[in-house]
Amino acid sequence: MKKFLLTIAILFVVCLGALYALMTIDFNRMNADHYYLQITQDGEVSESRASDGKVYKDYNYKLPAxxxxxxxxxxxxxxxxxxxxxAYLKMYVKKDGVSSYDEVKFEEIPEKAQAKLK
Structure with missing residues (x-):
């Protein structure tokens, strides 16, 4: 009986750990290459309509990084x-394109990228 309860307790702790990892890890940023860019133009607006009729706007950008x-x-x-x-952005890029981005300060950008962005 003690072995059974110990096994259940261990499984419970493992499941809690896995749940915590799933909630805190951003998989869009894992194993991504980092690129830096500066927003120099407004995004090109595209609209899409959901099945309930609500209109969503997206802003598309094509910039050197x-x-x-x-x-x-x-x-x-x-x-x-x-x-x-x-604004300066840190881009997270995977094989299929940009997966995420963060706004950063110019000082947080590596020196070689800073020289290109000036």
Whole structure:
């Protein structure tokens, strides 16, 4: 009986740990390459309609970005709002494109990418 309760307790702890990991880990940013860019233009607006008739606006961007070595790559990505001009973004890029992004300060950008963004 003690072995059974111990097994149940261990399984419970493992399940709690797995649940916590699923809630806190952002899988869109795992194993992604980092690129840095500056918003220099307004996004191109595209509208889509949901099945209930509600209209959603997306803002599409196509801008040059630089990795920590200063190598350039043109990135296409979409945002749910028009992003602030002159903002610096850290882009998380996977094989199929941009998976996520964060706004960063210029000082947080690696030096070689900073030189390209000036």
């Amino acid at each position: 630089y990795n920590e070595d200063g190598k350039e790559r043109e990135l296409e990505f979409m945002a749910q709002k028009d992003l602030r001009k002159d």
